[in-house]
Amino acid sequence: MIYMERRVKKLFISIVGDSRASDQPEDLAVYGMDPHLEEKRPDLVLFPISTDEVSRILRLAFQEKIPVTPRGSGTNLAGEVVPIRGGIVMSLTKMNRILDLDIKNSLVRVEPGVLNYDLQMAVEEHGLMYPPDPSSWKIATMGGTVATNAGGPRTLKYGVTRDYLLGLTVILANGNVLKTGGSTLKNVTGYDLTRLFCGSEGTLGVMTEITARLVPKPEHRNTLVADFVSLADSSQAVIAIKKAGIVPAALELMDNAVIKLVETHAKLGLSTDVAAMLLVEVDGCREAVSAEIDRIESILKEHHVVRLNRSKSLEEAESLWTARRSAFSAMARQRPNVLIEDVTVPVSQLTTMIQKVGVIAQDTKVEIGIVAHAGDGNLHPFIMFDHENKGEVSRVEKAIDRIFREALSLGGTLSGENGIGLAKKKFLSLELDEVALKVTRDLKKALDPDNILNPGKFAE
Ligand SMILES: Cc1cc2nc3c(=O)[nH]c(=O)nc-3n(C[C@H](O)[C@H](O)[C@H](O)COP(=O)(O)OP(=O)(O)OC[C@H]3O[C@@H](n4cnc5c(N)ncnc54)[C@H](O)[C@@H]3O)c2cc1C
Numbered sequence: 001m002i003y004m005e006r007r008v009k010k011l012f013i014s015i016v017g018d019s020r021a022s023d024q025p026e027d028l029a030v031y032g033m034d035p036h037l038e039e040k041r042p043d044l045v046l047f048p049i050s051t052d053e054v055s056r057i058l059r060l061a062f063q064e065k066i067p068v069t070p071r072g073s074g075t076n077l078a079g080e081v082v083p084i085r086g087g088i089v090m091s092l093t094k095m096n097r098i099l100d101l102d103i104k105n106s107l108v109r110v111e112p113g114v115l116n117y118d119l120q121m122a123v124e125e126h127g128l129m130y131p132p133d134p135s136s137w138k139i140a141t142m143g144g145t146v147a148t149n150a151g152g153p154r155t156l157k158y159g160v161t162r163d164y165l166l167g168l169t170v171i172l173a174n175g176n177v178l179k180t181g182g183s184t185l186k187n188v189t190g191y192d193l194t195r196l197f198c199g200s201e202g203t204l205g206v207m208t209e210i211t212a213r214l215v216p217k218p219e220h221r222n223t224l225v226a227d228f229v230s231l232a233d234s235s236q237a238v239i240a241i242k243k244a245g246i247v248p249a250a251l252e253l254m255d256n257a258v259i260k261l262v263e264t265h266a267k268l269g270l271s272t273d274v275a276a277m278l279l280v281e282v283d284g285c286r287e288a289v290s291a292e293i294d295r296i297e298s299i300l301k302e303h304h305v306v307r308l309n310r311s312k313s314l315e316e317a318e319s320l321w322t323a324r325r326s327a328f329s330a331m332a333r334q335r336p337n338v339l340i341e342d343v344t345v346p347v348s349q350l351t352t353m354i355q356k357v358g359v360i361a362q363d364t365k366v367e368i369g370i371v372a373h374a375g376d377g378n379l380h381p382f383i384m385f386d387h388e389n390k391g392e393v394s395r396v397e398k399a400i401d402r403i404f405r406e407a408l409s410l411g412g413t414l415s416g417e418n419g420i421g422l423a424k425k426k427f428l429s430l431e432l433d434e435v436a437l438k439v440t441r442d443l444k445k446a447l448d449p450d451n452i453l454n455p456g457k458f459a460e
Pocket of ligand 1: 034035069070071072073074075076077080081092112133134135136139140141142143144145146147148149150151152153200201202203205206207208328417418454
């Protein structure tokens, strides 16, 4: 780890001023961790408020070879903001202005600290929608969601964050200000640098402005919840819905372990004797929604659904979402620690993957519940354990290792949306071959030759 001299610390603090810098032990402790289990205190936390300040911080860091870890709200699930080599944590949360909401062109330009929720609310007032909706939307920043290419329940119909990006302002490791893309819907001038930075987890540059496109807010939506006694039937129903040419806005699955925990902790009146619960949402114009939801109901019946609950109002639709939204807190209450994994498999392999996770849970004696964005094959095994119990931690590690290997053997990926960070770094070579790893490292070296940007993570 690089020790930061007092002289250098003072130079950094002089860029933002005393009130937006801290080396107090309590701040260093908080900014040295995220939901991942590893932690490491930085030397200094800085809160810049402009592109110019971010640029000056990086210019100095480049000169002094000081590590800089960009940070939004710290909600990522892969240890992406743990400043493993010390140095500076650069919090972008004070850069939180919506700079331009261009209603005529359905565009928005924001600073990175704007919360996904705040953006959603601001654009909805004008009949528009920003589709990427991670379940952490109320607290995740736009910078964090772009740097992780976040998805969410609406991904099935609307795609992920990268599908909405038009342009970025990015500060490179040497402090240079790079503008990528622009504000037109079509742009093929040069390499697609915008998408290179999207998902780069703070390892290639720091984003200070994001321009994104918006879509019209759907006129209507309808939600239904369906219970199945057979997991295979629920997965077959998912495939059949997609095959019928219907693209629901969301197609979520909870397994029996999660249903039971949600019912224990939230008391919503769920049936705990079923193997899986599907939550399906359709949006669009009123007539199309009504026709599609009818068609989905008959597909679910053909696949032996045992209970159906269809919303009759927007309020009812919201209440049907409560079970899905309660899943994380229910599992967090069950045991001292919860790890949320995020493997993705081809949709046709969903049942197999869920069954394999069940076998792994039994073999390793680890408590695992599954929530899935079933429509796109993205599974979140929630692993519940006690970090203080070393024996259990070692069984959890074995379970995770097996989950990743099974997902890859089924043609899947290590991560559908949560990223690699520290947590999955050691598994990267299971998915990327030598050539892909070399190109990744060469890109990192070209843009950050001294490895000061979020070092110790997947890109080195
Ligand atoms: C309960 C829960 C549910 C979640 N659900 C989802 C989900 O449905 N879908 C999903 O995709 N994720 C989900 N996540 C993960 C997480 O919320 C997302 O990854 C989110 O995008 C992170 O935003 P953040 O502001 O917290 O970023 P942080 O965690 O602070 O940072 C994430 C990464 O972005 C980098 N970064 C942050 N800001 C910048 C910037 N301005 N420039 C460059 N790099 C930057 C950081 O260095 C880091 O690598 C969930 C997390 C929780 C706790």
